[in-house]
Amino acid sequence: MKVVDVHNHFYPPAYLDALRSGNSVVKVTMDSGGDPHIHYPGDYNIAVAGHRDIAYRHEVLEKEGVDTQVITLTTPGTHVEAPGYAAHLASLTNDAFAAIVDQRAPRFAALATLPLNDPAASLTELRRAVEQLRFPGAMLFSNVNGIALADQRFWPLYEYADAKGAVLHIHPTSPVGVEAMTQYWLMPLVGFLMDTTLAAAHLVFSGVGERFPRIKWVLGHLGGAIPYLAERLDRGYHAFSECRANITRPPSEYLKTWHYDTVNFDQNALELAIKFAGVDRILAGSDYPHQIGSIPSMLEALRALPVSEGDKAKILGGNAARIYGLVGAKKN
Helix, strand or coil: CCCEECCEECCCHHHHHHHCCCCCCCEEEECCCCCEEEEECCEEEECCHHHHCHHHHHHHHHHHCCCEEEEECCCCCHHHCCHHHHHHHHHHHHHHHHHHHHHHCCCEEECECCCCCCHHHHHHHHHHHHHCCCCCEEEEECEECCEECCCHHHHHHHHHHHHHCCEEEEECCCCCCHHHHCCCCHHHHHHHHHHHHHHHHHHHHCCHHHHCCCCEEEECHHHCCHHHHHHHHHHHHHHCHHHHCCCCCCHHHHHCCCEEECCCCCHHHHHHHHHHHCHHHEECCCCECCCCCCHHHHHHHHHCCCCCHHHHHHHHHHHHHHHCCCCCCCCC
16 A cells, blocks of 8 residues: 655755754754754754655655655744744745655655745745645644734635645644643643644634635644544534634534544544544654654554555555645655
8 A cells, every 4th residue: 555644844954054054043952963953942853864864764764665755844943033034944945845856756745834924925935835846735833923823814825725725734833831831741742732723723713714615724643632622613613603703614514624644643543533534534644753753653553443445545645645636656
């Protein structure tokens, strides 16, 4: 079965060099093994070889049996920088991703990085990424320096994405209230999932999902708590007039048309997401090469699902090939 991993992350070397140049607000230190540590509030990432060496990563995917990875930048994202520098870093990253895809497709595809703290620049960069670099869409962070993705300043971006039928993959970032999550890795373990849930609920209640129905929304980490809490959102729709102001159907009816990556390797959680959204909406994801990610765990969990072989093939790669418009996603 073809395997397409839609949730994984890569730091282009040019991006890491830019962070170390002194112009970035992000602090980078080096450990004794020569791996960069990228620091931001409540969390840090260790940029191991898989994060920054594409040849090494290619070999890992061959060994693990992953046919294609849709690479994305990860936290802290370019939106933490000053707007002009954010746009520069986003363009630099997308050019690096495009070079990887050009040289190594079909092993790699990519989603664009956007300077989200500058909505106008984000629209310009998304248009460039889709029309010139031929990316299927972009990854969005779950909030932009505390501003909700549902905010109308981002609606021109969604209008363009809707017109193109683009993928917008929501990945968490430092959540509101991060100061309460600085111990025990609570930000990535709990806060990330809650921020994705909050972002999705806000997008639906604000009417973004209804207004822009052709966007292919993807929620990271199995949607946070969305499959578990969707019934409660529906109760809010029926109970509170504010929850009906911008939408004509209960929230779950929109959320069931969205897509969910499988960066949650628990069988019960995966089965709940399948029951909620249907097998055609579930996309394989590993979170490789983060400490908390695992390609083997992803494959083990998905291959153990109590579904037909045909449905497993959809989840492992068929759905992603269709949704992301991937052609020839097979081993080199």
